[in-house]
Amino acid sequence: MVSIIQFYISHSILLALFFIISIYSNIQYIYHRIFIKFLSLAYYPNKTPQIIRDDVNKLNKIPKRVATILDLKDDDDENGGVDGLINDISELIAWNLSSGIPQLIIYEYNGIINNHLQELQRYINKNLSIYFGTDSKPNYLIKIPHSNKSIINQLGDSIDLEITLLLKNDGKQTIVELTKTMGDLASNNELSIKDITIDLINEELIELVGLEPDLLISFGPNLDLQNYPPWHIRLLEIYWESDNINVNYAVFIRALQKYSHCKINIGK
Known part of the structure; x- marks a missing residue:
């Protein structure tokens, strides 16, 4: 009982x-x-670069390289499917250009956007025309490291924004492939084991994928890095808003505000 x-x-x-x-x-x-x-x-930019510049000019500093983690939503969801993903990328590009940030890294786990590059470029150009006008659109360069492709949209002498599209293969798999390559070179006496150093590996990873960002923004409801390249998260600041489900300017500008107040200490 x-x-x-x-x-x-x-x-x-x-x-x-x-x-x-x-x-x-x-x-x-x-x-x-x-x-x-x-x-x-x-925080509503109204597709106006001056409003974004006014928000950014209040900050003590801005990052040189911003990375974002995006998710491909279901077609039935609001702003979902490939069209929604393209729209999100186009908006991020416009915000970074308006902020004066020279490099943007887009990470989408499956890399589905790589199959829609022409559509992406058309939408980017259309969106930039809305933001900056038809005759004064900024220049940009899109790089896809894993497939060794690049798309350049340049009317002047300089590139205003360099965009890198990353997917899961640019993360841990790149380290595995680099390790195998160095192992093969060492076994064939084409590379000395003494020459395989941290600096060499770091240089090769930069050559394959690019420099690590200063700020990583996740637009998902929870912080999920989704196998983002691990050597890219050594010193960066990470920002996300709990229970957020959309790519929106408010999260973007608050991430820049947090970065402007952060202090990075590099020690031994």
Whole structure:
């Protein structure tokens, strides 16, 4: 009889804790969603570069290289599918150009956008015309390291923004392939083992994938790096908003605001 009573008491306590945690989680989710909605209203660029520049000019510093993690949403979701992903990338490019940031890294796990590069370029040009006007569109360069492709849209002498499209193969798999290549060269006496150093590996990774960013922005509801290249996250700042599900300017500018106040200490 005592055991039965203890079981029901324990069961009741667990149920009570479950309901309390569920209520707390729902309240927290609603609060985050309302907060993000408020931010979206407070920070609204209206496709106007001057508004973005005014926001950025208030900051102490801005990053030279910004990386973003994007997700391919289901076609039935708001701003979903490939079209939604292309729209998000186009907006990010316009925001970075308006902010004066010279390099942008787009990481999408499956790299589906690599199959729609012409469509992406058309949409980027259309969006930049809305932001900057038809006669004063900035120049940009799109690089796809894994397939060794590049797309240049240049009307002047300089490139205003360099865009790098990364996918999962540019992460851990690149390290594996580089290790195999160096192993083969060493076994064939084409590369001395003494020459295989951290500096050499770092130089090769930069050559294959590019320099590491200063700031990483995740637009998902939770922080999920999704096998993002591990050597790119050694010193960068990471920013995300809990329960956010969209690529929006408010999260972008708040990430820049956080970076402007951060201090990076490099020690031994």
